[in-house]
Amino acid sequence: xxxxxxxxxxxxxxxxxxxxxxxxxxxxxxxxxxxxxxxxxxxxxxxxxxxxxxxxxxxxxxxxxxxxxxxxxxxxxxxxxxxxxxxxxxxxxxxxxxxxxxxxxxxxxxxxxxxxxxxxxxxxxxxxxxxxxxxxxxxxxxxxxxxxxxxxxxxxxxxxxxxxxxxxxxxxxxxxxxxxxxxxxxxxxxxxxxxxxxxxxxxxxxxxxxxxxxxxxxxxxxxxxxxxxxxxxxxxxxxxxxxxxxxxxxxxxxxxxxxxxxxxxxxxxxxxxxxxxxxxxxxxxxxxxxxxxxxxxxxxxxxxxxxxxxxxxxxxxxxxxxxxxxxxxxxxxxxxxxxxxxxxxxxxxxxxxxxxxxxxxxxxxxxxxxxxxxxxxxxxxxxxxxxxxxxxxxxxxxxxxxxxxxxxxxxxxxxxxxxxxxxxxxxxxxxxxxxxxxxxxxxxxxxxxxxxxxxxxxxxxxxxxxxxxxxxxxxxxxxxxxxxxxxxxxxxxxxx
Amino acid sequence: xxxxxxxxxxxxxxxxxxxxxxxxxxxxxxxxxxxxxxxxxxxxxxxxxxxxxxxxxxxxxxxxxxxxxxxxxxxxxxxxxxxxxxxxxxxxxxxxxxxxxxxxxxxxxxxxxxx
Numbered sequence: 001x002x003x004x005x006x007x008x009x010x011x012x013x014x015x016x017x018x019x020x021x022x023x024x025x026x027x028x029x030x031x032x033x034x035x036x037x038x039x040x041x042x043x044x045x046x047x048x049x050x051x052x053x054x055x056x057x058x059x060x061x062x063x064x065x066x067x068x069x070x071x072x073x074x075x076x077x078x079x080x081x082x083x084x085x086x087x088x089x090x091x092x093x094x095x096x097x098x099x100x101x102x103x104x105x106x107x108x109x110x111x112x113x114x115x116x117x118x119x120x121x122x123x124x125x126x127x128x129x130x131x132x133x134x135x136x137x138x139x140x141x142x143x144x145x146x147x148x149x150x151x152x153x154x155x156x157x158x159x160x161x162x163x164x165x166x167x168x169x170x171x172x173x174x175x176x177x178x179x180x181x182x183x184x185x186x187x188x189x190x191x192x193x194x195x196x197x198x199x200x201x202x203x204x205x206x207x208x209x210x211x212x213x214x215x216x217x218x219x220x221x222x223x224x225x226x227x228x229x230x231x232x233x234x235x236x237x238x239x240x241x242x243x244x245x246x247x248x249x250x251x252x253x254x255x256x257x258x259x260x261x262x263x264x265x266x267x268x269x270x271x272x273x274x275x276x277x278x279x280x281x282x283x284x285x286x287x288x289x290x291x292x293x294x295x296x297x298x299x300x301x302x303x304x305x306x307x308x309x310x311x312x313x314x315x316x317x318x319x320x321x322x323x324x325x326x327x328x329x330x331x332x333x334x335x336x337x338x339x340x341x342x343x344x345x346x347x348x349x350x351x352x353x354x355x356x357x358x359x360x361x362x363x364x365x366x367x368x369x370x371x372x373x374x375x376x377x378x379x380x381x382x383x384x385x386x387x388x389x390x391x392x393x394x395x396x397x398x399x400x401x402x403x404x405x406x407x408x409x410x411x412x413x414x415x416x417x418x419x420x421x422x423x424x425x426x427x428x429x430x431x432x433x434x435x436x437x438x439x440x441x442x443x444x445x446x447x448x449x450x451x452x453x454x455x456x457x458x459x460x461x462x463x464x465x466x467x468x469x470x471x472x473x474x475x476x477x478x479x480x481x482x483x484x485x486x487x488x489x490x491x492x493x494x495x496x
Numbered sequence: 497x498x499x500x501x502x503x504x505x506x507x508x509x510x511x512x513x514x515x516x517x518x519x520x521x522x523x524x525x526x527x528x529x530x531x532x533x534x535x536x537x538x539x540x541x542x543x544x545x546x547x548x549x550x551x552x553x554x555x556x557x558x559x560x561x562x563x564x565x566x567x568x569x570x571x572x573x574x575x576x577x578x579x580x581x582x583x584x585x586x587x588x589x590x591x592x593x594x595x596x597x598x599x600x601x602x603x604x605x606x607x608x609x610x611x
Contacts, residue, residue: 133572140579147586151593157608159597163590170529170583171517177536177576184569185543234609 101451223255241348282315290422366439382427544569
């Protein structure tokens with residue numbers, strides 16, 4: 001069974017590459033080529049992993065150090081983990097491509113690419129691990145790399161954004177450690193499969209509910225869900241474009257992944273307690289994010305608020321919890337990752353052409369006149385976010401509304417359905433400000449800006465998945481079929 | 497008896513830590529992070545402290561009937577201490593940069609991103 005190594009490779013390749021990239025720091029071109037090459041290699045391994053897991057119809061488990069579960073640390077790739085890993089690596093590779101062609105000073109720093117690779121390691125590891133404490137370690141790696149990348153931003157407020165992000169993430173990590181301790185006292189294990197088995201057998205220990213609450217706090221902070229969102233818009237205004245394109249699209253999906261795991265694997269018996277919270281937080285987030293995006297002064301900040309809204313849709317779907325709703329959440333999450341990363345890159349490239357490097361609307365008014373291709377891409381991406389065909393966003397939203405009708409949740413359906421219109425409002429407003437309104441007299445754009453190849457690839461991918469959605473839909477339905485039988489996951493991880 | 501003292505110590509550290517963490521002063525809130533992470537370490541230790549009688553590293557196979565203690569919480573704490581130290585260092589570094597840039601230690605004055 002050499003296939004098992006596929007589970008560890010998407011984590012190991014970026015980690016090793018980061019160490020070697022530090023050694024290459026004196027030669028910038030070599031370092032960039034090496035880092036991008038290893039990022040692509042890692043993406044290939046993640047795709048192979050997904051193909052293997054999906055094709056064989058069973059999760060792959062790698063027991064680190066050869067210790068059998070539940071004594072050692074298990075890395076588990078079921079279809080959900082593998083799909084999330086592919087999604088993350090895809091957007092990370094896109095972010096890398098953008099960083100190669102971007103004119104930010106910070107992308108020239110010797111530590112930029114190693115930190116980016118460490119970010120990839122932490123994110124992929126957090127998606128693939130089968131152990132709660134290991135999740136803490138990978139999440140910390142992710143936060144350290146993300147905060148450092150933000151602090152080195154060209155924007156003079158980078159350090160402030162990094163401080164806010166790091167501080168709130170530390171509090172989230174404290175919550176995760178408290179959950180680990182509570183679960184360890186109650187069940188004597190931190191392996192997720194073993195925990196799932198023991199919680200299902202005996203949900204009575206008094207610390208189970210606090211552990212659930214702490215885990216929810218952790219995933220809500222990671223996912224920037226409504227009451228824990230406050231670090232997110234500030235962060236996106238100041239971080240370097242390649243970094244926040246990745247952080248706003250895939251890093252917040254760690255929270256989404258966590259809610260999937262909580263409701264289907266760890267606490268399926270107590271899911272009735274979690275789901276209403278998710279529906280309410282999601283519905284409030286949809287409106288809060290939408291209205292926040294309409295009222296903001298900066299294109300990047302607008303897209304950050306829009307992330308809050310779009311994540312709200314996904315949370316509502318997880319909260320409904322029917323198979324169709326879960327499949328819709330997976331499709332929606334995949335599609336949002338591609339589109340939001342592309343939109344943020346477009347906003348960043350517009351900002352790079354602006355007279356002063358910022359995405360504030362009063363500076364970038366009319367800048368788009370010089371970059372028609374970016375305008376087309378932005379319009380396509382905006383249509384995808386709002387859920388207009390032919391982009392993939394339409395399919396996710398259609399499935400979501402179908403599942404709402406099916407589970408007869410008409411009130412939340414009406415709430416989020418109306419909010420869908422708000423998406424159109426803010427996207428069109430940004431499009432008008434940047435591409436329709438003439439430039440103020442005397443303002444001059446820079447002749448060169450960031451390259452558009454990375455957002456073009458991501459939008460093209462989303463368009464392809466919209467026109468030919470069959471494979472992704474089948475993948476989502478298969479994932480949900482797997483998620484509905486947590487016993488299989490437990491059996492494969494624990495052996496026997 | 498020792499259980500009670502451990503519980504009191506954890507709660508006292510938590511109370512002091514959270515109080516400092518919520519202060520406006522940047523340095524005090526950084527101290528709060530360090531104190532809370534120590535409270536967490538003690539909490540993790542308490543989750544396995546009362547099982548077994550012999551140290552986990554002692555190799556006494558067959559020589560004694562006494563049960564070895566649980567090694568896993570200790571491994572968790574070692575990891576958490578290292579990560580906590582790194583996190584504290586990064587927080588201090590960021591506070592240093594902020595204090596240079598904003599000439600203040602009051603977190604309410606650090607508001608360059610708010611309009």
